[in-house]
Amino acid sequence: MRAVVQRVAEASVVIEGNETSRIDRGLLVLLGVEESDEAADAAWLAGKIARMRLFADDSGKINLDTAGAGGGMLVVSQFTLFASTRKGNRPSFLRAALPQRAEPLYEEFCRMLADESGIDVQRGVFGADMRVALVNDGPVTVVIDSRLRE
Numbered sequence: 001m002r003a004v005v006q007r008v009a010e011a012s013v014v015i016e017g018n019e020t021s022r023i024d025r026g027l028l029v030l031l032g033v034e035e036s037d038e039a040a041d042a043a044w045l046a047g048k049i050a051r052m053r054l055f056a057d058d059s060g061k062i063n064l065d066t067a068g069a070g071g072g073m074l075v076v077s078q079f080t081l082f083a084s085t086r087k088g089n090r091p092s093f094l095r096a097a098l099p100q101r102a103e104p105l106y107e108e109f110c111r112m113l114a115d116e117s118g119i120d121v122q123r124g125v126f127g128a129d130m131r132v133a134l135v136n137d138g139p140v141t142v143v144i145d146s147r148l149r150e
Contacts, residue, residue, distance in 0.1 A: 001041045001109065002081045004030040007054045007140035011074050013124045014131040021122040026071030027054070028134050031109060032081030033102035034095050034147075041146035042109040048149075049073075050116035054140055067117050075113065076124035076132055077106045099127055 005027055012022040029049060055069035056062055066073060079102065083091035097105065103126045114121040124130050 001034060001037050001045050001105070001146045002032040003045060003049065003144045004078075004081065005049060005052065005054075005142045005144060006030075006134060007137045009135040009137045011132070011134040013074070013076060013122075014133070015125055015128050020125060021074055023072030023074045023122055025069070025137070026119075027066050027073050028132070029073065029075045029113075030078040030081065031075055031106060032078050033097040033105045034082055035097045035101070037097060037105055037146065039105070039108060042105055043112055044149055045144060045146050046109055046112035046116050048144060050113055052142070054142070065117070067119055071119075072122060073113060073117065073119050074122040074124070075106075075110050076130065077102070077126045103127070 008026060008028045010024050011028040013020050027049070051065055053063055053065050055064040055066065055071065057064050079093055079096040082096040083093055084095065085091050106126055110121050110123055124132070
């Protein structure tokens with residue numbers, strides 16, 4: 001699994017003109033599921049993101065995780081994180097898991113993230129054409145790949 005984690009002042013998802021999810025201060029997580037991913041990848045990534053310290057404490061040091069900072073989380077599925085651009089100009093998405101495999105792992109990741117963080121995790125709608133808006137705070141953006149955890 002691959003995640004692009006952005007610290008945001010706010011983020012939202014709009015589908016067909018209707019806002020379906022919104023957070024104020026917190027983390028926006030764009031999540032890609034690879035064809036070979038398993039529940040262990042989701043568990044590791046959820047734990048990593050839940051405990052990641054990306055928020056300043058009272059001393060101004062980046063010492064707080066999202067829950068400690070009173071933030072929210074919004075997770076949006078994004079298969080394009082596994083784009084290959086090695087050949088030609090049209091990206092290939094062959095490494096991205098097919099929807100019937102990716103959606104259950106996306107849902108499991110969201111449940112695990114909520115359990116690990118204690119936060120009510122907001123979600124995009126898997127497979128939908130979404131408009132994702134965000135105000136990046138910092139900017140702080142971190143890319144995490146479960147294959148690089150060793």
